[in-house]
Amino acid sequence: MDVDVMVIGIGGIGSAAVREVAARGASVIGIDRFPPGHARGSSHGGSRVFRRAYFEDAAYVRLLDNASVGWDQLESATGRSLIHRCGVLVAGLSGSTTVGASFDSAMQHGLRVERLDRDAIHSRWPIFDLPENAEGLYEPDAGFVDPESGIQAHLELARRDGAETRWPFDVTSIESHGDSVTVRSQRDTIRARRAIVTAGAWAKPLLLQAGCPLEITPHRKVIAWARPSPSRSADTSAGRCPCWLVDDGGALGRGVLYGIPWWPGQRGPDGMKFGFHGPGTPVDPDRFDRTVEEPEIEWFRAAIDRCLPGVFERPHAAKTCLYTMSSDEHFIVDRLPGAESISIAAGLSGHGYKFAPALGKALAELALDGESSLPIDFLSIDRLVSR
Ligand SMILES: Cc1cc2nc3c(=O)[nH]c(=O)nc-3n(C[C@H](O)[C@H](O)[C@H](O)COP(=O)(O)OP(=O)(O)OC[C@H]3O[C@@H](n4cnc5c(N)ncnc54)[C@H](O)[C@@H]3O)c2cc1C
Structure with a gap:
């Protein structure tokens, strides 16, 4: 052996x-x-959202508690900066199951969260301009990992x-x-x-x-980066801006739009990172097109402008990545x-x-x-x- x-x-x-x-x-x-x-x-x-108020199923929360402790221990054992607890905002239209299920899992497991209406979201983070009937759940101890x-x-x-x-x-x-x-x-x-x-x-x-x-099926997914206009730079950094997800019930077209703020020391392209969470296109992982086409960039631009109008330039970088979907x-x-x-x-x-x-x-x-x-x-x- x-x-x-x-x-x-x-x-x-x-x-x-x-x-x-x-x-x-x-x-x-x-x-x-x-x-x-x-x-x-x-x-x-360069980044992955870390949240515990878990809309996918509250059964994941205890595993996430264990992971949260694990990230902190890994940081102290290696001296590396691995988890950035800038908070996570999960937003959706009134009655959104994404927000509702996140809230339910937080209540079930006693997580620290705040419910915010559209105006409260805007006054705390003015870069967001969500539809009138939007609401959200903010989890301050969440954030992202590298x-x-x-x-x-x-x-x-x-x-x-x-x-x-x-x-x-x-x-x-x-x-x-x-x-x-x-x-x-x-x-x-x-x-x-x-x-x-x-x-x-x-x-x-x-x-x-x-x-x-x-x-289990590999799906092609795209992530994109956009730079804020110079006057909004600080407002879009991890020092001031949470990670966020907006579920608008499908109007944005490609799943739940999310953003991860930029931070000093970020690897890869600069600016905020954006993605659509949800199934992509099934592919052969050894033979698929890794080039990101113009229409894909345009979907990002349009969706970003709907949620954060006038804050970002058109995305300047994009990459593909693979989700592996179970049934x-x-x-x-x-x-x-x-x-x-x-x-x-x-x-x-x-x-x-x-x-x-x-x-x-x-x-x-x-x-x-x-x-x-x-x-x-x-x-x-x-x-x-x-x-
Ligand atoms: C765009 C995108 C955004 C995401 N956002 C989030 C997020 O915000 N939060 C979150 O928690 N998760 C997120 N995920 C999901 C998360 O990143 C993945 O679930 C996770 O990283 C998968 O890890 P893995 O080890 O299974 O796969 P991988 O990291 O891909 O590792 C698999 C490894 O196996 C190796 N391998 C495969 N076959 C062989 C072989 N035959 N012989 C030898 N080696 C082999 C590969 O080379 C590879 O290194 C995201 C994923 C993507 C693509």
Whole structure:
């Protein structure tokens, strides 16, 4: 046996799993096709919203509590700045389920939040000019995390605890033998007692080889950056502006528009980052068009102008990224039925990165103990396939 645990894919979640396995004293190797922090998967672009008032399902909140503590600990252990608690505003039209479900999950779990009407939002952050019947929920302890730095931080601590990392290592086959797992690339073979598959948009064929066909589909998504006009620069920085999401019931057309304020030390393009949260276009992750076309920039410009009129110039930079959608848009975190030496986190459906420290811990526990102390039952494979 080469190692106790191998982690296949050391992007956003795999890097956290390597760190957690190493922290528990087991021998671990993390492997990837590409170098850590690369821009071909789902964990690049400089920032990811972190919020706990969770409209997707209140069942995620306890995991988010664990992740929140994990981010703080990771910061102090590495001296890196990873989580920026500038607050998050979730806004929508009166009766919006996004705002309502965020509020319900906050109440259920005793989170600190404020409900604001349209005028209160405007007077606190004058850059927003939302429709008359808009309302919002503000969560002051929320904010955003830096995914590329998070990956480096997790791997740095993992290596301190003896973890090995290797790339390029493109896993072309995975085989479970009951009490061990073998993976192969064109040139190499690795055998481990346990495997953790965190292969993001590429997970489906690996899981199929391991005997677990799961409906997970990579979707092409676009993110864009726009500079504020010089007089609005301070108002759009993380010092004064929260992260925000506006659900206008579909009028903006491409999902829930969100923005992440700029901050000193931001990597990549300057300005506020924008995206539409929701399904994108299904693609083959190895063969899709990464060029962002003019009409896509125009959707951003029009949507930004509707919510924050006159504040931003036309977006000056844009990139593509991949969401990996499960059939119900909830994560799949479990051991594989019939191949229990393999644990997975898959189908994170565009909202997984904020959970990285918690999912890393859950995966390490699944691999080493066979079960997790964290509340992940609602993310089991059982809900999607019958064992
Ligand atoms: C535009 C965009 C915005 C988002 N916004 C948010 C947000 O605001 N908040 C939030 O919480 N989440 C957000 N998400 C979702 C979040 O970023 C992802 O859920 C998370 O980063 C996925 O991490 P991962 O480890 O599963 O995938 P990745 O980070 O892509 O890692 C998978 C790794 O596996 C490797 N790999 C794959 N196949 C193989 C193989 N055969 N052999 C070896 N290595 C392999 C890949 O090279 C890759 O490095 C967003 C995602 C996108 C795209």
